[in-house]
Amino acid sequence: MKKEFSTLNDLIKELSPYINxxxxxxxxxxxxxxxxxxxxxxxxxxxxxxxxxxxxxxxxGLELSNIRKKS
Known part of the structure; x- marks a missing residue:
């Protein structure tokens, strides 16, 4: 799902629970x-x-999506 933000400030606020x-x-x-x-x-x-x-x-995000558990 793609999310759109009108300002960078809005994006930073959205990410703040996950990343400082x-x-x-x-x-x-x-x-x-x-x-x-x-x-x-x-x-x-x-x-x-x-x-x-x-x-x-x-x-x-692409790097995160490529993380796999080692078998």
């Missing part, structure tokens, strides 16, 4: 200070940064 801002910054390759600003709504990412965040989150 520090881990999200590492996964998305975004500076922690920037991630805090995006999370608090102080700043919005550029179009380029938003695409980088989305691509890295999708890549991380």
């Amino acid at each position: 801002q520090s881990a999200l910054a590492r996964i998305t390759e975004v500076n922690m200070g920037q991630m805090r600003q995006y999370s608090s709504g102080v700043r919005n990412p550029s179009h380029e940064t938003l695409n980088k965040i989305i691509n890295n989150l999708n890549h991380f």
Whole structure:
């Protein structure tokens, strides 16, 4: 199921029960200070940064979906 978000802040709030801002910054390759600003709504990412965040989150999701139990 695909989910859509109108703002990065909304996405961060949705993910917050599962992943903290520090881990999200590492996964998305975004500076922690920037991630805090995006999370608090102080700043919005550029179009380029938003695409980088989305691509890295999708890549991380694919990595998670490939996890298998060893037989």
